[in-house]
Amino acid sequence: xxxxxxxxxxxxxxxxxxxxxxxxxxxxxxxxxxxxxxxxxxxxxxxxxxxxxxxxxxxxxxxxxxxxxxxxxxxxxxxxxxxxxxxxxxxxxxxxxxxxxxxxxxxxxxxxxxxxxxxxxxxxxxxxxxxxxxxxxxxxxxxxxxxxxxxxxxxxxxxxxxxxxxxx
Numbered sequence: 001x002x003x004x005x006x007x008x009x010x011x012x013x014x015x016x017x018x019x020x021x022x023x024x025x026x027x028x029x030x031x032x033x034x035x036x037x038x039x040x041x042x043x044x045x046x047x048x049x050x051x052x053x054x055x056x057x058x059x060x061x062x063x064x065x066x067x068x069x070x071x072x073x074x075x076x077x078x079x080x081x082x083x084x085x086x087x088x089x090x091x092x093x094x095x096x097x098x099x100x101x102x103x104x105x106x107x108x109x110x111x112x113x114x115x116x117x118x119x120x121x122x123x124x125x126x127x128x129x130x131x132x133x134x135x136x137x138x139x140x141x142x143x144x145x146x147x148x149x150x151x152x153x154x155x156x157x158x159x160x161x162x163x164x165x166x167x168x
Contacts, residue, residue, distance in 0.1 A: 016071030026080045029073040033063065033085050037092075046089065047098055055103025056093075060086045 013019055023029045037043055049059060063085060064078040073081075093100050156162075 015069075017069050019071055021068075021071055021073045021077070023073045023077070026077055029067070029077045030081050030084050032072060033067070033081070034088060037063075037085075037088065043092070047093070047096065050089075050093055050098050050100040053101065055101040056086055056089050057103030060089060 023032060037046065046059065050056070060082055064082060067073055068075050068078055090100070090102060
């Protein structure tokens with residue numbers, strides 16, 4: 001556990017990652033990692049980890065972070081070689097028939113959810129706008145009274161039950 005300010009009390013250049021890395025090229029770093037992963041015990045541990053459900057992205061990040069902490073290579077090299085290490089692990093696991101999760105998120109469901117939320121918001125805005133128009137129309141309108149033009153004659157009731165000669 002690291003306590004805040006601990007680096008200010010420790011001896012400078014005491015940790016391996018505070019010194020220059022042992023390997024300075026991406027090629028050398030890749031070979032170092034691949035040689036370690038080809039060790040039977042290390043790959044058996046890696047295979048067990050995959051079978052337990054840990055995804056390849058997390059394992060790759062852990063391997064590379066450990067090498068940086070150990071002073072093997074820099075963070076920059078880690079970013080460069082990460083896809084190679086990831087591909088090595090996945091291809092080897094596939095060849096051995098190990099069930100694993102890659103760890104790369106599938107954004108299609110997330111995209112559908114976002115699109116649904118956007119459409120829902122648009123629909124709510126349209127409904128709110130319609131409600132405002134209806135309220136404005138109700139507030140501004142006075143009860144309408146139909147006025148007939150003066151010169152228009154009134155129609156007499158028609159039909160079977162209408163009384164003749166009676167006005168409404």
